[in-house]
Ligand SMILES: Nc1ncnc2c1ncn2[C@@H]1O[C@H](COP(=O)(O)OP(=O)(O)OP(=O)(O)O)[C@@H](O)[C@H]1O
């Protein structure tokens with residue numbers, strides 16, 4: 250496995266690769282969720298490239314860019330064990346954002362106009378940063394396939410739309426969410442949780458299970474379902490619910506009245522202490 254930290258070396262190396270490439274973009278601090286993405290890529294592709302880059306353009310000034318968990322030596326060990334061929338981990342922000350950088354990619358999926366309770370609405374800067382850096386990584390790496398986690402459902406929808414709209418020749422593979430035994434979705438930011446908060450963090454999964462239960466019992470009223478889930482969240486001291494959204498998994502447009510018979514995604518997000526957590530479930 251080779252670690253590459255600058256653009257010139259990466260581009261030189263890339264120009265010599267003729268086999269098919271699977272790309273796994275990450276922000277590091279790798280866990281079982283990331284490992285599932287890497288394993289899928291390893292199964293499908295001759296060459297696996299993992300990128301590790303904490304992308305500043307997707308963080309708002311009040312967010313955790315400076316404190317985001319990091320562990321490059323640990324990440325390299327995991328990549329080595331999983332048979333990754335190259336890790337591209339730019340050693341400064343300027344590798345991807347040189348002075349004068351001012352071109353961004355903006356996708357309109359799930360912006361507040363169509364979904365006032367979504368990641369796009371709560372983190373208005375976010376998908377512009379994500380789409381921009383992923384487009385850059387696609388241009389630099391030129392992968393055949395790229396792997397993303399279902400945990401970040403709206404991110405998957407944005408990237409799937411972006412490759413269509415910008416004619417990027419990359420197959421997007423969405424990998425199911427990997428969970429802890431008690432249902433909590435694995436996430437680098439789980440590292441922020443205290444022991445007490447960690448116990449409470451199952452609330453997101455419990456809300457999603459409740460949604461499934463209510464739907465199976467015949468509840469089709471969007472607002473009643475939201476209310477039930479919000480009531481459950483309110484029982485957990487210290488959990489600040491940001492939203493419950495019941496929407497289309499591709500367009501992220503919110504359903505307003507009735508849950509349709511297919512294409513229904515329930516997304517939840519909230520904070521516990523310093524950790525902002527998200528999760529989702531497909532109802533039908
Ligand atoms: N539990 C998980 N199951 C499957 N994929 C995951 C999981 N957690 C993260 N991923 C995916 O791994 C990729 C890299 O994500 P990232 O490095 O931001 O980790 P993260 O755990 O999502 O971090 P954060 O705590 O910032 O949300 C993304 O495509 C993301 O969806």
Ligand SMILES: CC(C)(CO)[C@@H](O)C(=O)[O-]
Pocket residue numbers: 274275276302304307379382383401404
């Ligand atoms: C896709 C990504 C690596 C872009 O920075 C990031 O948003 C993530 O880790 O999910």
Ligand code: BAL
Pocket residue numbers: 276307401
């Ligand atoms: N996995 C999403 C990255 C972020 O929240 O910034």
